[in-house]
Amino acid sequence: MRSVAEQSVAELGGPASVLSRQKRDHVELDRLLNRLPELGPDAEGAVLLQIYRLVFPHAFAEEAVLWPVMRRILPDGHQLTLQVELEHQEINALVTRLESLHAGSLERQQVLDRVVALLRTDVRDEEDELLPRLQMRLTRKQLWLLGIAWEAVRRVAPTRPHPIVARRPPGNVLAALPLSILDRGRDRTDAFLQRGAGAAGPPLQALSSALRRASHAVEELPGMKRGEDPATRVGRSSRAGWGAAAILTIAVGSAAVVLARRRR
Numbered sequence: 001m002r003s004v005a006e007q008s009v010a011e012l013g014g015p016a017s018v019l020s021r022q023k024r025d026h027v028e029l030d031r032l033l034n035r036l037p038e039l040g041p042d043a044e045g046a047v048l049l050q051i052y053r054l055v056f057p058h059a060f061a062e063e064a065v066l067w068p069v070m071r072r073i074l075p076d077g078h079q080l081t082l083q084v085e086l087e088h089q090e091i092n093a094l095v096t097r098l099e100s101l102h103a104g105s106l107e108r109q110q111v112l113d114r115v116v117a118l119l120r121t122d123v124r125d126e127e128d129e130l131l132p133r134l135q136m137r138l139t140r141k142q143l144w145l146l147g148i149a150w151e152a153v154r155r156v157a158p159t160r161p162h163p164i165v166a167r168r169p170p171g172n173v174l175a176a177l178p179l180s181i182l183d184r185g186r187d188r189t190d191a192f193l194q195r196g197a198g199a200a201g202p203p204l205q206a207l208s209s210a211l212r213r214a215s216h217a218v219e220e221l222p223g224m225k226r227g228e229d230p231a232t233r234v235g236r237s238s239r240a241g242w243g244a245a246a247i248l249t250i251a252v253g254s255a256a257v258v259l260a261r262r263r264r
């Protein structure tokens with residue numbers, strides 16, 4: 001069984017195969033992670049945003065499309081996929097924590113180092129173990145079809161960490177649309193802030209925080225944990241409830257208004 005890392009695009013089933021698509025993202029992630037140590041706090045924020053936009057939709061589409069297929073076709077698929085789901089879960093929890101820690105603090109650096117190490121471990125587990133197993137069981141055409149399905153989900157998936165929602169369908173599929181709208185609104189808001197928003201800075205900062213809180217509230221809605229394996233389950237906060245829906249509506253409406261004004 002050869003690692004995906006050692007195989008050419010042709011051996012992986014062509015550029016549209018799910019294996020080639022996975023490898024391209026992993027190579028780009030490696031490039032971004034290698035840049036992190038040489039950056040100051042401002043530039044680091046911009047690169048972290050790029051990493052989040054690459055990593056979270058990528059992993060979400062793995063959990064929604066690829067791992068269910070592996071569980072169906074491999075006798076030990078449950079064990080193999082649970083291992084990477086645990087890695088994904090820890091990355092989600094650590095990045096959520098990272099957002100609440102002060103730039104420049106020792107604790108933040110330690111959490112960031114752990115995130116980087118886990119991302120590298122996740123790539124190795126997938127390229128050396130999971131994806132070659134998938135390659136042994138599927139035809140070239142099936143790898144191509146799976147690549148299209150994975151890419152379609154990746155393009156509309158949430159772009160931020162969501163440790164509370166299920167790492168498995170149907171909970172993660174149910175959560176995808178509202179979380180993706182909130183995350184992508186927050187990405188645009190944060191990108192404006194990083195370019196220097198001037199007088200619009202404080203309201204945009206408040207909007208970004210509101211979108212973050214709204215997405216965490218959506219995570220707590222009923223149904224978002226359905227399908228979860230007990231090993232990746234984390235506790236709900238005591239503030240769970242339908243009030244999340246109201247916060248969601250207000251936050252999305254505010255985001256649309258502010259971003260439309262900025263565009264004019």
Ligand SMILES: [Fe+2]
Pocket residue numbers: 022026058062123126
């Ligand atoms: Fe991957």
Ligand SMILES: [Fe+2]
Pocket residue numbers: 059062084088122123126
């Ligand atoms: Fe992954």
